[in-house]
Amino acid sequence: MNGLGRTWRWIASPKQYIGLFLVLLLLAFPLVVTSPFYIQIMIMVLFFAYLSSCWNIISGYAGQLSIGHAAFLMVGAYTSSLLFSNLGLSPWIGMLIGGLLAVLLGLLIGYPTFRLRGAYFAIATIVWAEGLRKIVENTEFIGGLKIGGAEGLTIPLIHHSLANYQFVNKTYYYYIMLGLMLLIIYLTYRIDRSKLGYYLSAVREDEDAARALGVNVRKYKLMAMAISAFFTALAGTFYAQLLLYIEPVDIGGIALSIEMLLIGVIGGRGTIIGPIVGAFLLVPCKELVRTYIGTTYVGAHLVLYGAIMVMVILFFPQGLERPFRRCYLGLARWLGQAERAEGEGR
Amino acid sequence: MEIYAQAIVNGILIGSIYGFTAFGLTLIFGIMRVVNFAHASLLMMSMFLAYGVTRTGVNPYLAILVEIPVLFIAGYILQRSLIEHVIKREPGVREPMSVLLLTAGLLVLIENLALVLFGPDYKMARTAYFGATFKLSGVIIKTAWFYGLIATLGCYFLVNAFLKWTRMGQAIRATGQDRDAAQLMGIDHYHIFGVAFGIGMALLGVCGAILVPFYYVHPAVGWVFGINSFIIVILGGLGSIPGAFWGGIIIGLIESVGAQFMNATWTIVVVYGVFLSILFIRPAGLFGLRQEW
Amino acid sequence: MAILKIENLTKRFGGLTAIKTFDLEIERGQIVGLIGPNGAGKTTLFNAITGVYSCEDGEIFFNDQSLKRIKPHQACELGIGRTFQVVKPFGGSTVLYNVMVGSFCRVNDRRKAERKASEVLEFVGLWSKRNVLGKSLTIADRKRLEVARALATEPRLLLLDEVMAGLNPKETEDAIALVREISRKGITLLIIEHVMQVIMSLSDKIAVIHHGEKIAEGVPAEVAQDEKVIKAYLGDEYVFSSSERN
Numbered sequence: 020m021n022g023l024g025r026t027w028r029w030i031a032s033p034k035q036y037i038g039l040f041l042v043l044l045l046l047a048f049p050l051v052v053t054s055p056f057y058i059q060i061m062i063m064v065l066f067f068a069y070l071s072s073c074w075n076i077i078s079g080y081a082g083q084l085s086i087g088h089a090a091f092l093m094v095g096a097y098t099s100s101l102l103f104s105n106l107g108l109s110p111w112i113g114m115l116i117g118g119l120l121a122v123l124l125g126l127l128i129g130y131p132t133f134r135l136r137g138a139y140f141a142i143a144t145i146v147w148a149e150g151l152r153k154i155v156e157n158t159e160f161i162g163g164l165k166i167g168g169a170e171g172l173t174i175p176l177i178h179h180s181l182a183n184y185q186f187v188n189k190t191y192y193y194y195i196m197l198g199l200m201l202l203i204i205y206l207t208y209r210i211d212r213s214k215l216g217y218y219l220s221a222v223r224e225d226e227d228a229a230r231a232l233g234v235n236v237r238k239y240k241l242m243a244m245a246i247s248a249f250f251t252a253l254a255g256t257f258y259a260q261l262l263l264y265i266e267p268v269d270i271g272g273i274a275l276s277i278e279m280l281l282i283g284v285i286g287g288r289g290t291i292i293g294p295i296v297g298a299f300l301l302v303p304c305k306e307l308v309r310t311y312i313g314t315t316y317v318g319a320h321l322v323l324y325g326a327i328m329v330m331v332i333l334f335f336p337q338g339l340e341r342p343f344r345r346c347y348l349g350l351a352r353w354l355g356q357a358e359r360a361e362g363e364g365r
Numbered sequence: 366m367e368i369y370a371q372a373i374v375n376g377i378l379i380g381s382i383y384g385f386t387a388f389g390l391t392l393i394f395g396i397m398r399v400v401n402f403a404h405a406s407l408l409m410m411s412m413f414l415a416y417g418v419t420r421t422g423v424n425p426y427l428a429i430l431v432e433i434p435v436l437f438i439a440g441y442i443l444q445r446s447l448i449e450h451v452i453k454r455e456p457g458v459r460e461p462m463s464v465l466l467l468t469a470g471l472l473v474l475i476e477n478l479a480l481v482l483f484g485p486d487y488k489m490a491r492t493a494y495f496g497a498t499f500k501l502s503g504v505i506i507k508t509a510w511f512y513g514l515i516a517t518l519g520c521y522f523l524v525n526a527f528l529k530w531t532r533m534g535q536a537i538r539a540t541g542q543d544r545d546a547a548q549l550m551g552i553d554h555y556h557i558f559g560v561a562f563g564i565g566m567a568l569l570g571v572c573g574a575i576l577v578p579f580y581y582v583h584p585a586v587g588w589v590f591g592i593n594s595f596i597i598v599i600l601g602g603l604g605s606i607p608g609a610f611w612g613g614i615i616i617g618l619i620e621s622v623g624a625q626f627m628n629a630t631w632t633i634v635v636v637y638g639v640f641l642s643i644l645f646i647r648p649a650g651l652f653g654l655r656q657e658w
Numbered sequence: 659m660a661i662l663k664i665e666n667l668t669k670r671f672g673g674l675t676a677i678k679t680f681d682l683e684i685e686r687g688q689i690v691g692l693i694g695p696n697g698a699g700k701t702t703l704f705n706a707i708t709g710v711y712s713c714e715d716g717e718i719f720f721n722d723q724s725l726k727r728i729k730p731h732q733a734c735e736l737g738i739g740r741t742f743q744v745v746k747p748f749g750g751s752t753v754l755y756n757v758m759v760g761s762f763c764r765v766n767d768r769r770k771a772e773r774k775a776s777e778v779l780e781f782v783g784l785w786s787k788r789n790v791l792g793k794s795l796t797i798a799d800r801k802r803l804e805v806a807r808a809l810a811t812e813p814r815l816l817l818l819d820e821v822m823a824g825l826n827p828k829e830t831e832d833a834i835a836l837v838r839e840i841s842r843k844g845i846t847l848l849i850i851e852h853v854m855q856v857i858m859s860l861s862d863k864i865a866v867i868h869h870g871e872k873i874a875e876g877v878p879a880e881v882a883q884d885e886k887v888i889k890a891y892l893g894d895e896y897v898f899s900s901s902e903r904n
Binding site: 212213214217218220221224225227228229230231232233234235236 | 708710729730731734735739740742746747748749750751755758759760762763766768771807808810811
Binding site for chain 1: 400447462465466467469470472473474475476477480592595599630637638640
């Protein structure tokens with residue numbers, strides 16, 4: 020029973036190889052489906068899967084419902100874009116700096132706000148995020164630095180290069196986003212099984228009980244906020260580099276915050292793949308609805324989101340991840356039995 | 366000096382209307398401990414309804430007669446069919462988060478349904494009150510705002526009287542204070558919740574009717590007043606209608622007087638800043654119920 | 659050696675004095691009972707010891723260390739564990755998960771926490787229910803879980819708040835046995851209880867609190883005959899604290 024054998028058995032068990040198979044599908048996708056239209060849709064799927072997973076860390080695991088997360092995207096996007104436009108600093112580095120700034124912002128806001136419970140916290144997040152957005156919207160220049168105000172910022176198109184985080188082909192963006200998504204899944208998985216994860220769940224369920232068990236509630240909420248803010252900001256840079264244009268209402272607006280929340284809740288808060296499931300279910304629907312009837316009926320895709328949200332809260336309060344997981348495990352079990360029937364035992 | 370008098374008067378007028386938009390929200394919270402996130406979109410719908418009424422050529426304020434029953438019934442049904450279902454699932458919890466999420470979902474649904482049905486264009490009701498003003502000792506008063514103030518005060522006293530002196534009103538207050546005790550008294554608290562929600566919505570309905578004569582109607586209009594409503598409710602203290610009234614006045618004054626010194630967006634930022642500060646210093650608000658924080 | 663020393667403790671809530679010049683000394687290894695009519699200030703005292711409330715006057719020493727300005731999680735780290743009168747299980751998580759949160763107070767590794775939690779669950783007799791969700795437990799098991807969780811934090815002083823409330827006679831017997839086992843492990847116990855025969859049989863000594871003041875202290879036999887105590891309880895119905903609302 021050597022380590023390699025155990026690893027092989029782990030990979031070969033249906034539970035894992037279905038997952039690996041799905042990852043392989045995602046890796047192969049842009050090589051098979053070359054239409055930029057569909058690649059763009061998948062980029063948005065991965066984007067929201069990533070975003071909602073970041074949101075999930077503070078709002079799902081720690082249970083602090085944030086409706087202002089788009090502010091972190093905005094911080095990330097503006098930081099890397101301004102550094103790139105004005106100092107020529109590679110957006111990758113700008114991205115990390117944006118992440119750190121977002122952490123600072125998150126800690127600054129979190130420290131006084133985490134005292135508030137439930138709805139009050141949520142409302143406070145809306146207010147400060149909207150306030151920040153309005154400030155950015157209203158600021159044309161800081162000193163000599165052009166912020167752009169409501170007009171937004173254009174990111175200079177220099178040339179296709181990794182260092183510039185600019186690519187001619189959408190496929191590059193696809194793989195970056197896929198990488199980020201896999202990263203956040205792994206991170207969530209590690210948190211879920213760690214002391215941090217257990218403590219956050221305890222905080223979510225009952226803060227007083229958690230305190231009596233030695234949990235420094237404030238410290239752990241701030242930790243969750245810091246992690247969530249950092250990774251959310253990374254997506255801000257991605258978005259900026261993808262569109263080469265950012266404006267406050269798009270990237271820092273409440274619509275985006277709500278969308279992150281909807282996907283996270285519909286998928287399943289406090290679970291590892293809940294937000295992923297949510298994004299993979301909702302975003303394709305949204306993009307297709309938007310493409311085919313969205314021009315005549317603006318907002319139709321959000322009607323869909325709202326309706327699904329209401330249904331989920333009424334009938335699947337734990338999120339759609341639960342029935343999805345049951346199907347997945349059922350399939351795994353069926354495959355496992357089928358194998359055993361063929362004589363391939365475990 | 367006159368400019369400031371004008372700004373103050375305007376601030377009080379619009380502030381009282383802001384406060385009015387928060388009455389329903391604070392009442393629902395006080396009785397049911399539910400934060401109705403769909404509030405903004407419901408206000409928007411009530412404005413569309415009032416707008417529809419004005420298109421028939423009738424005096425816009427008569428829309429109140431339509432709004433009250435329609436929105437009351439809608440509210441009652443909404444509460445008993447959807448929200449109740451979710452509340453029942455978490456019997457021990459005083460402030461169920463799922464209701465918050467449910468109403469958030471409703472917000473998205475209703476707002477975008479309106480967008481799909483009515484289109485994004487801004488509509489303005491062409492009534493006799495549009496742009497009408499009158500002068501009172503050197504200060505120009507917008508007629509529509511003035512009627513808004515009257516309606517606000519009227520409803521304020523009516524609702525307070527109702528809660529204090531009618532049996533239903535007392536039942537509502539009792540349920541709000543201690544729903545278990547109320548249940549022991551034979552009060553069906555789910556029915557009471559329905560009534561309370563209905564009243565909250567009816568108040569929104571009246572709001573819609575008084576806003577339409579002077580404000581644009583469009584699917585996103587809820588957001589203009591929505592965030593302010595939440596700020597006012599918390600500022601004034603959740604569950605307190607007087608608090609909502611005075612909270613509204615404060616916001617109105619900050620906006621109106623502040624506009625003399627900075628542009629409109631910055632006044633909003635100031636309002637948000639004041640709100641956040643108060644939230645951290647005195648979360649219970651001005652007249653807040655004694656809550657366990 | 660005194661593990662807990664409460665000196666002249668006073669706690670006020672606005673105009674109401676919930677605890678008034680309260681003194682108590684608990685020796686290591688003792689089982690001390692705290693009784694008194696409803697609203698006398700017993701749970702308030704627990705809250706003061708664990709740092710949930712800060713007190714205007716007086717001091718509390720735990721192993722000669724002052725607990726002034728301490729926060730609840732720090733109290734736990736120092737070795738003071740507590741249960742809540744109205745139990746607070748993590749309903750959406752399994753029993754094992756619940757107890758692991760307690761274990762994580764002392765270890766950082768998940769496997770170690772799981773091992774330690776399993777030991778605690780065996781000790782209290784909940785091992786067979788380790789995968790049951792907190793919200794699906796019976797009252798007796800919830801109380802047991804509450805104790806298990808607190809035990810997982812390896813307390814040296816354990817504050818039990820009405821763990822017997824709502825239990826039938828058989829469950830009460832099991833609970834008493836468990837308390838004795840805990841004491842045998844060397845953990846000092848301070849127990850609030852309304853069930854008289856339980857507290858009388860378990861305690862080394864009893865303190866009686868009424869309107870925030872200590873009106874009697876001594877071995878159970880003494881306290882049972884103390885006039886002041888009898889007066890305080892006269893007219894007070896024996897209350898079954900079975901309201902398990904959160």
